[in-house]
Amino acid sequence: MAIAARILLLGGGNMGAAMLAGWLDKGVDPANVVVVDPRIGETLRPLVEERGVRHAEQVPAESFDVVVLAVKPQMMGEALAPLGTTLGPETFVISVAAGTTIATIEAGIGECAVVRAMPNTPALIGRGITGAFANARVDEAGRALADALLAASGPVEWVDREELIDAVTGVSGSGPAYVFHLAECLADAGVAAGLPADLAMRLARHTVAGAGELMIRSPEPPEKLRRNVTSPNGTTQAALDVLMAEDGLAPLMQRAVLAARDRAAALAKE
Numbered sequence: 001m002a003i004a005a006r007i008l009l010l011g012g013g014n015m016g017a018a019m020l021a022g023w024l025d026k027g028v029d030p031a032n033v034v035v036v037d038p039r040i041g042e043t044l045r046p047l048v049e050e051r052g053v054r055h056a057e058q059v060p061a062e063s064f065d066v067v068v069l070a071v072k073p074q075m076m077g078e079a080l081a082p083l084g085t086t087l088g089p090e091t092f093v094i095s096v097a098a099g100t101t102i103a104t105i106e107a108g109i110g111e112c113a114v115v116r117a118m119p120n121t122p123a124l125i126g127r128g129i130t131g132a133f134a135n136a137r138v139d140e141a142g143r144a145l146a147d148a149l150l151a152a153s154g155p156v157e158w159v160d161r162e163e164l165i166d167a168v169t170g171v172s173g174s175g176p177a178y179v180f181h182l183a184e185c186l187a188d189a190g191v192a193a194g195l196p197a198d199l200a201m202r203l204a205r206h207t208v209a210g211a212g213e214l215m216i217r218s219p220e221p222p223e224k225l226r227r228n229v230t231s232p233n234g235t236t237q238a239a240l241d242v243l244m245a246e247d248g249l250a251p252l253m254q255r256a257v258l259a260a261r262d263r264a265a266a267l268a269k270e
């Protein structure tokens with residue numbers, strides 16, 4: 001779907017700029033986007049200076065088809081305050097803020113059509129994935145527009161209960177950080193096994209990236225790909241005996257994901 005909507009993006013930081021880059025790559029006219037942010041960060045700068053997206057420090061007095069909220073949850077009240085006067089009856093809101101509920105958004109700007117979405121930073125290279133929930137006021141056209149905007153950075157998975165967005169946050173919103181940490185741990189373990197640090201990091205980065213790419217390109221599930229690496233009684237089996245022990249990675253990952261999910265729910269109350 002060609003995206004002709006006029007877009008107001010509040011917050012052009014890591015996530016806002018990543019989504020914006022995706023929209024431009026999908027053919028959104030930069031003249032149709034205004035980014036409101038008190039500062040221009042490194043990711044946003046080329047989009048403004050080289051690709052012609054409009055930047056403003058204050059919400060401009062013009063109408064938009066969609067307002068995308070990409071500020072920190074703690075800044076949401078402040079970011080929503082100036083919107084009261086600019087929202088027209090056709091405008092609708094997409095929020096990517098972790099934890100911020102639709103009720104909080106509606107408390108700030110009144111009842112409106114809201115899509116609450118949870119993307120992730122691989123959006124920056126068009127390899128994100130987004131979970132999304134639409135409230136009852138979002139009509140078919142709004143949902144299609146939200147889908148097109150969010151799909152610019154990867155697949156969109158719609159959920160039918162708002163609270164599931166917190167669980168999505170725990171798995172895929174925060175998930176890239178777990179994978180980067182895995183690469184850090186793998187590299188550190190390589191150093192402990194005797195490798196020079198720079199070589200260990202190269203091995204770890206390429207291993208994580210290559211395994212990720214294989215998982216996306218292969219029709220096989222991760223379990224089969226894991227088995228393909230694991231020779232009976234070989235080296236991988238020795239490592240997996242540690243990782244798959246009762247107190248291994250599975251319970252640790254479960255605790256981590258639940259901690260992120262619960263933190264999202266707690267953010268809603270701050």
Ligand SMILES: NC(=O)C1=CN([C@@H]2O[C@H](COP(=O)(O)OP(=O)(O)OC[C@H]3O[C@@H](n4cnc5c(N)ncnc54)[C@H](O)[C@@H]3O)[C@@H](O)[C@H]2O)C=CC1
Pocket residue numbers: 010011012013014015016036037038039041070071072073075078079096097098099118119120121173174
């Ligand atoms: N970074 C990530 O991996 C993900 C972040 N998110 C959500 O995206 C939102 C933004 O997170 P990041 O981009 O990481 O943070 P960030 O700190 O990189 O970006 C936030 C931006 O908002 C700007 N800002 C502050 N007050 C503002 C206001 N009143 N009006 C307009 N802009 C204002 C800041 O100057 C900053 O550039 C958060 O709510 C977060 O939960 C969602 C998915 C993934």
Ligand SMILES: O=C(O)[C@@H]1CCC=N1
Pocket residue numbers: 098169173174
């Ligand atoms: O850490 C956070 O709160 C945000 C939400 C998901 C990823 N980063």
